Amino acid sequence: MSFMSPGSVVWFEIGTADIAAVRDFYGSVLGWTFETDQDSSTDGRVYTRIMAPGAPWPMGAIEQGGSGGTGGEAVNLSVLSADVHDDVERLKRLGATVVVPPTTVGEVTVFARLRDPLGNVFALFSRTTSEQLEERAAATEEHIEQAAYAPVPGGFAWFEIGTTDPRATREFYEAAFGWRFEKDDSAGGKPYYNVFTGNEWPSGGMYDHSTGPGGADYTMPSFMVTDVAATVAGAVAAGATVEHGPDGNPDGLAFARLIDLKGNRFGLFSMPRQP
Structure with a gap:
């Protein structure tokens, strides 16, 4: 298995009603920089990607509105999935509960959010197969794997x-x-x-x-x-x-x-x- 195999934790999300406060806090404490997903702002739920200092690709994101259905402020780890729909049904049988059902976001990804049996929120997501995004996806995977071997301060x-x-x-x-x-x-x-x-x-x-x-x-x-x-x-x-x-x-x-x-x-x- 590689670092980017299904079951790996490769992303995190901070859900908040106050993106500016969260950006200011982590920007000052850890030196993060940010880029807004322009497509996300069309539905009023802004998705802001997070970059560690000097990193060319994001490592996580801030989502406006409390991490998509969790209600209020929340943080979750995101686990790579081979098939989000199948995994949701399988994890429900293991005792997980669904917070956000499988949802397709444009041509980028499919994701879902669940709670484990002790109440902790986590997310599943599957990678895109869209040809025009394959180059960026491959570069993102390379950066994430390099970060796992040699993390940078703030990463x-x-x-x-x-x-x-x-x-x-x-x-x-x-x-x-x-x-x-x-x-x-x-x-x-x-x-x-x-x-x-x-x-x-x-x-x-x-x-x-x-x-x-x-x-x-x-x-x-x-x-x-x-x-x-x-x-x-x-x-x-x-x-x-x-x-x-x-x-x-x-x-x-x-x-x-x-x-x-x-x-x-x-x-x-x-x-x-x-x-």
Whole structure:
């Protein structure tokens, strides 16, 4: 399997009623730039693509209006699907509920939004087969795969699932997408599991909140930065609140979990320093 195989998390979306506030926040904290999908503005629901600093292709998007049917502010991870319609029916049998049914957007994509058995919103989307878009799609895939191997500061480079019921979470995502969960021995005893979505390296993690106080169920994107503590300070100054951290692992990896000014979780991390 490749990074862009079905079952991979390759996109994220922030749904909001205040695009300007979200753009200002993440632009100042992570250096993101933005481009508006001109076709989306025709129905009053503006779709704004997100670029990491220096990146030629987007890594996610902001959608006006609360992430398409979730009601209010929301963030979701997007999973590549070979057939959205078939996957929706299959995931319903596994306990998921439909938030937005399979929807075709022009000639670009088919998508749907669902909730997992613990209530977390996620999206499915299938790639276009339109010939005039094949070149851009191929270039986008190349950029996303390169970003997975060598993420840039401010880039989407990890996802995290927080759960108060790790067994239910694992069973659902294993059956849904074939994900594999392995205890992270480098986490210094934290109840953290690496998530493999089809490759030999993990692309996300699961934090087991079933035993500690203040646990929560969530899914969130995580972004690589060069200095977690400094970025956390900047995010707090811009209106975010800190839910966890800054913290670290024995191997030198640093991380934090925050809630942005609109109430959505996101993660920050920096890689261990090389000797």
